[in-house]
Amino acid sequence: MSTIQQYLKEIGRGKDGARALSRAQACELLGWVLDGQAQPLQVGAFCLAMRIKGETAQEMAGFMDAVHARLPRSAAGASPVIVLPSYNGARRLPVLTPLLALLLVREGLPVLLHGSTTEGSRVTAAQVLEQLNHTPVTTLTTPQPGELVSIHTRALLPGLADLLDARATIGLRNPAHSLVKHMNPLATSGTTSLVVGCYTHPEYxxxxxxxxxxxxxxxxxxxxxxxxxxxxxxxxPMMRGILHGKTLLTLSNEGGSVPAAPQLPSGLDAAATAAYTREVLNGERPVPAPIATQVQVIVDLHRQLTAHAATAGAQA
Structure with missing residues (x-):
């Protein structure tokens, strides 16, 4: 039977000497961490080892398996849900994730936004939504078509929130910070979900x-x-649409110009961002062209998922 120490030996031998874990091994290792079975020193060793080695696709899929197995259950949804992970917040530009979420809701899509932040100086999507009179739920529920549900990571899985918070102690990101951008909080409900994942560096x-x-x-x-x-x-931006693990759509215009430079709010604070969001939703300001394109791509992918689910149901 494997132990935490054995797995740490595999991944902790440095950039060139470390060995990758299988999907099942990665699932088991992160499961111990999430369940509080790893000692603080072992959690720190896990974070540093993975930071140096880097995660393989199999390891990240195994980490997702561990998280999904521990998420709370909710009722199955009647329509595929759009999942928006929001973990970075505003640094130099206003956080417009709430605008994207509400534009998708206006299209009749169910949207689930989950997130937290490990940097207290940033304005978060949750703070902007609070200014828009949207209160996060404390128990996971599946959004209905045309509904936005937002939830904090700690309400989803406390062990995962603790791992995210370890960044403040260690000073470095760990696999949890990438994991949450892949995570489907509705995995245990049987609801089909489309995760909108983002990256800051092209290699990711x-x-x-x-x-x-x-x-x-x-x-x-x-x-x-x-x-x-x-x-x-x-x-x-360049966008890739992935359904059933296969890349079906690639819109490549990385860095391409927009028809007109958008007039963004002058401040990053939640109140100013919420006011801007209201103005766009009310038609007082135009939807920025890249966001309008993103909304249309998501709507199209949602339509394909809905059609596939209907076909699968008819054949069952």
Whole structure:
């Protein structure tokens, strides 16, 4: 029987000497961490070892397996749900993830936004949504078509929130910070979900695509706005649509210009961002072209998932 120490020996031999874990081994290891069975020193060793070695697609899929197995159950949804992971917040630009979420809701899609932050100086999507009179839930529920549900990571899985918070102690990111951008909180409900995953460095797009291929999941991948899953309103991003683990759609216009430079709020605070969001939703300001394109791509992918589910149901 394997132990935490044995797995740490495998992954902790440095960049060149470390060996990758299988999907099942990665699932078992992270399961121990999430369940509190690892000692603090072992958690730190896990975080540093994986930071140096880097995660393989099989390991990341195994980590997702561990998280999904521990998530709370909710009722199955009647329609595929759009999942927006929001973990970075505003640094130099306003956080527009709430705008994306509410534009998708306006299209009649069910949207689940989950997140937290390990940097207290940033404005979060949750703070903007609070200004828009949207209260997060404390118990996971499946959103209905045209509904937005938001939830904090700690309400989903306390052990995962603890692992995210370890960044403040260790000073470095760990696999949890990548994991949450792949995570489907409705995995145990049987609800089909499309995860909108984002990356800040182009090389991560490859590993994210490989992870979804390994897991056979559905996703839209793009270079997000400061790590948020919303297109940068100043430029057209490259986007990849992945269904059942296979890349079916690639819109390549990385860095392409937009028809007109958007007039963004002058401040990053939640009140100013919420006011801007209201103005766009009310038609007083235009939807930034890259975000409008992202919304349309998500709507199209949602339509394909809905059609596939209907076909599968008819054949059952």
């Amino acid at each position: 797009s490859i590993s994210m695509e490989q992870t979804h291929a390994e897991a056979g999941s559905h996703a839209l991948l793009l270079r997000g706005m400061e790590g948020e899953p919303v297109a940068d309103p100043r430029r057209q």
